[in-house]
Amino acid sequence: MKLTTREGGLEASPRVVIAPPRARPRRLFRSRTAIGFVFTAPLLFLFAAFVVYPMAIGLYYASDPDSYRAIFSDPVFRTTAANTFWYVVVAVNVKLVLAVLLSGVLDYPYWSIRVLAALFLIPWAVPALPGILSFRWMLNSQWGIFNHLLTKFGFASVPWLAQHDTALGAVMVFHIWKYLPFWTIIFLAGRRAIPGELYEAAAIDGGSAVQNFFHVTFPLLRNLYLICTLLSMVFTLGDFTVPWLMTGGAPGDSTHVLATLAYRYTFTMGRLEWGLATFTVALPITLLFIGLLMRWVKI
């Protein structure tokens, strides 16, 4: 027997007709949700234990207005806020501009460039501690290589880590040296995703290398650049390792950033609530960066 539907199509055999769902959608939903919860429970538990709970406790401790009065009245905090601003603005921008430019160099298909790229990755791959300690030795005013070279060529030696500007500059330079390779590789991947036809078309139109960069490469890297900038700002705002190991806030507590100052308040001075208040001051800016980032990548 030929089975047809009212519309004239083939009708399925009664044996293969899928029975209409039982009229218990809410229960089914509940059941599936429950199963989902069971499977995600470990992750939810970890998230609650290591993200939600610490943040809630942190905000609770940081909610005392006296803590804000105390840190805002501390002259070191004001210097620190300015340092953090300059650290983020200068280090992030210099690093990313250099990364975009260097990614162009590493994009050349020569074996020597590949070797160079491998060497270039070393600073990012090595642990921060030996790198920073080496850099500190190089900057030592008595026996550091920089001052040795300066004095060899007749210049006066510079107490690099013993004055505010050069000490903060040293922190920025190390940060850039350390993280530049990572962002360069990101931009290199971005460049490699640009279709070659666009460059061929530009070449037919007589575009120079500079014109290619400004009219083809950079417009297509723009979104990536902005995302990288926001990500790097979030990372740099919370950077503790480089400033702490490089200067420890010296000279005269003038080179602290918010992360190191919070650490100083919490562990040197035993003022947990001040440390958390210091982080909370930076929280709106961090959340703004994260919000912009999420909007940009449409999460």
Add this chain to the structure above:
Amino acid sequence: MEQTRRDFLKTTAAGAGAAGLIGLPSTTRAQGSKLTVWWNKGYYPEEDAAMQKIVKEFEAKHKAEVELSFTAQEDLLKKITAALIARRVPDVAFCFYNDWQVVPKYAWDDRLADVSDVIEELRPRYDDKMLVVAHVMNNKMKKRAYYGVPIEAQTMHIHYWRDLLKEAGLEDAPDKIPMKWDDYWNYWKKAQDALRKKDAAKYGKLFGIGMTESTRASDTLYNFDMALLSFNGEILDKDGKIIADQPRNRDAIVKTLKWFGELFTSGYVPPDATNWTDGDNNAGFHSHTLVMTPNPSQSIPAAQFFNKDDPQKNNYFNNMATIEWPDGPDGKKARYLTAVKTIIVPKDSRNQKLAKDFIKFVVEKDRFAEYIKAANGRWFPAFKDVASDPFWRTGHKGPKGEKDNHVPVATTIFLERDNRVFEHYKHPALSQVYDENVWGKAMARIVVDKWPADKAADEGIERIKAIFAQHK
């Protein structure tokens, strides 16, 4: 019986939950008769070995289990701080920073156990001058009591290289070093000038004075307070009230800061001294790039005593010496500050009796003498009976019968000089003044920011007032 998917999920969830509960990380919270002891890692293996021996003896005698862990001082301070804040504590904690960074502030917050009963028992043995450091205020109970058990002390000494002075053509014997204020400091400047003149290539980067002037180093506050005493300045009165702003004291603070500023800018102190940590003057001294350095413990000679590259201990006995802080600018003999290292029992410890028994066991005369001598004179005992051991007067004997130029100097300072403990016992806010290194900051204002000394002094005094105002 066949297991359904639902059964499987139920079993899995229940199992995971149980495993999670059982597997919760064990805490350091002291429980039962197991005594948790956090001890400062010694500078020398002999110190740790001596403490391990004490623990074994205690376990055998008291039939108790002791969980002993050693941690380096900087990390241990953070560990103790975190434990006290989180109220998950050891039963006994001994850190070299307890005296000024733990006892005053956590006794104030009622986080430490009152150990006055232990102190009363030990009182006849104590050097009274050292005992006061642990007699601090509990702001919750509104009473003063002993919240720590002092055991050993350090004070300020000056170490110098005799071989460098000889090479500079200067007298190198300790009794030949001029002790008048200006002559004393000029002596090291003269040594730097002479050495650089003699061999510019070899000594071009040598400095006469290794004076730490950094906010990163606790040596800075020791240096400042010693110099302030020399200039007859005081920060607090006997009741712990600020008197730093009184004209006489302000004047002394300005003079002290000016002196530090001029010393730094004179070119006789390494430019990196504003960025030094506590170990950097030691490192500079050991590498012969400093002629002298003030150091508030005997760690430098003790390190040379154990120098494996110098089996004859030539550096310790012949090439270097320890001398006293000079007489003040007014010609009076130097007055000294002592930092007294202290054991604490957290209030949240569940084994307070056993903890106190342990402390009393550690400080028994012979046992403690063995422990503290393992540090080779780095610390001086807080107990008179232990300090009466001839070792403290004679020190070590050299392989060729040489005299010890270090340990006996410290003993003279402790026993014969005008010596008092740091005053953070008077008010916990002073502990924060030290934590913030307010005077290190003032030094940086002068040498880095080029502020005049009086402006830097006034900023420091105002900061101290603000810190005290926060402790209601």
